[in-house]
Amino acid sequence: MTEKNTSAPVHVRTRFAPSPTGFIHLGNIRSALYPWAFARATGGDFILRIEDTDLERSTQAAVDVILEGMSWLGMDPDEGPFYQMQRMDRYKEVLAQLQAAGHVYPCYTSMAELDALREAQMAAKEKPRYNGTWRPEPGKILPPVPAGVPPVLRFKNPQGGVVAWDDKVKGRIEIRNDELDDLVIARPDGTPTYNFCVVVDDIDMAITHVIRGDDHVNNTPRQINIFQALDKVPPIYAHLPTVLNEQGEKMSKRNGAKPVTQYRDEGYLPEAMVNYLARLGWSHGDDEIFSREQFLEWFNLDHLGRSAAQFDEAKLRWVNAQHLKAMDDEALAALVAPQLEKRGMAAADIADGRLPRICALFKDRCDTTVALADWAVVFYGDTVQAVQEERDKHVTPAAGPALAALAEALQEGAWDKAFIAAAIKQVLAAQGLKMPQLAMPVRVLVAGTAHTPSVDALLELMGREKVIARLKNR
Structure with missing residues (x-):
């Protein structure tokens, strides 16, 4: 030729x-x-x-x-x-x-x-x-x-x-x-x-x-x-x-491949998908995480790989988590809001200004926007479904008096983290308890799990009315 x-x-x-x-x-x-x-x-x-x-x-x-x-x-x-x-x-x-x-x-x-x-x-x-x-x-x-x-x-x-x-x-x-x-x-x-x-x-x-x-x-x-x-x-x-797929076969519908749009629905970010896909056959040194702009600045045909690349969903989730953590909270909230609406949350409630702060609090714990919506939904729903095993472990009769005392202490005062932290400290001293003995049941009742970010930040974002109602609903 x-x-x-x-x-x-x-x-x-x-x-x-x-x-x-x-x-x-x-x-x-x-x-x-x-x-x-x-x-x-x-x-x-x-x-x-x-x-x-x-x-x-x-x-x-x-x-x-x-x-x-x-x-x-x-x-x-x-x-x-x-x-x-x-x-x-x-x-x-x-x-x-x-x-x-x-x-x-x-x-x-x-x-x-x-x-x-x-x-x-x-x-x-x-x-x-x-x-x-x-x-x-x-x-x-x-x-x-x-x-x-x-x-x-x-x-x-x-x-x-x-x-x-x-x-x-x-x-x-x-x-x-x-x-x-x-x-x-x-x-x-x-x-x-x-x-x-x-x-x-x-x-x-x-x-x-x-x-x-x-x-x-x-x-x-x-x-x-x-x-x-x-x-x-x-x-x-x-x-x-x-x-190749994770089994080493050619990626295809017959071999279990998913439509690209399904990754969108599962909470992956387009920037993360571009990052991950770019590395399936091309490299820029050892750079693993990069922006779209960096990719386009670096890309040429000289660094395309000659060997078949193998898809790894765990690696994709990790890449997505890195992009999610780095993402602007307002932009992240705009992606989470439609998922909350799909779950029956009212658009007017979601627009109350808390969602970007909720995203900021939980995004380090999440690898998809769906996982982030799982956290956010507890702030907007009327009730929370606790993990039964954690409820049995932490929400015990012995914790009852301290929980009742905290609900009472939170009734009056400026609703901010400083006020909440002071109320918790007061109850701990009065009841002779250590922080985990109160914080764990509070987390389970308010958020459904004992594994959450700091209690004062959690409660402040949840709002006084919901917090007190959930502490009483034992």
Whole structure:
């Protein structure tokens, strides 16, 4: 293939081209993250293309999840989405050009004949491939055209020589043309096939860099030959290693992968997801936690990994926890509020100004916004359900007098941490108790668990009325 001239500056144009035949999972979205990041890092353009030619399996619901997931992660395209089914006239126009130039020919070999050929080749331990029966050559006599049989159109793959490219991940790759048979590029009904449509799209959209999964490596030599038949220079390729699930299998819906949007619903932050996904195949030294801005400042194609990356949900939760702790409390409250409303909390109550302070108090203990909402909900509900084991352990008859005394001591006075701390100290002295003997049952009654931040901060945020009611409700 002709190498690109890298001396002149290139305006980078990348693309993500998913097929909407199932939900988009983290392995898919990782393949979108790098072309998006490369375009952003270089001041280029990122194009979204929906490859929806598989009419039986493509669904609008799958398209919606792709758009929703990318929007949530802040990976908005500069152009698109473009839909291949809306470009059929253009494909047929280019197909006609190739046919007129002698790069395409009709093939009347039936499916039954192809199956028999494949079986014979496999029995002879040969690589299954089309044998070129209908390929026109000088002096060759073709079989009689069968009546009433619509042909497929095949691309005349060059014979002899190699197809070669310098892959930005895998290095130099060379494939002998003799290993490639003549690709079907249009079906009997005239519908063009994947490898052909991709090339036309990449030409029309002026794609400079194709960054995609390495399951496409086998398509690349075929696509390069089509580029060259159209007298166009192929883009630069970077084929990313597979993302494996926690069992070491290729991440897929069949192997238990979740839709990207499910992580949103489970309380993960988009910034944390971008951080985690970026490290699934790329690195910047030993940096584990970084912002979106740092990622885009650092990203290039030279530090893409060559080995398959393995998804680790525990690591993802840890990364999410780090971002959650560093997040502005007001912004965090804006994410927690809708989750509280889903749990039946009134929007007016949530808007009382406490939620950012609640987030500040509990975010160091949480790894998702759902976990944070689990804490926040006890501040807004009318009742709290204590962990029974902790209730039995701490809310004992012996603690009753001290709890009653604290409820009484909290009735009057300025409701702040200093007042609450003083009331607790007073009760401890009067009852002859140590702090845990009072603090533990107070936590269980007020928040449902003995494991909370400082008692005075907890009670101050809970509010006098709720605190006293819960201390009395033993």
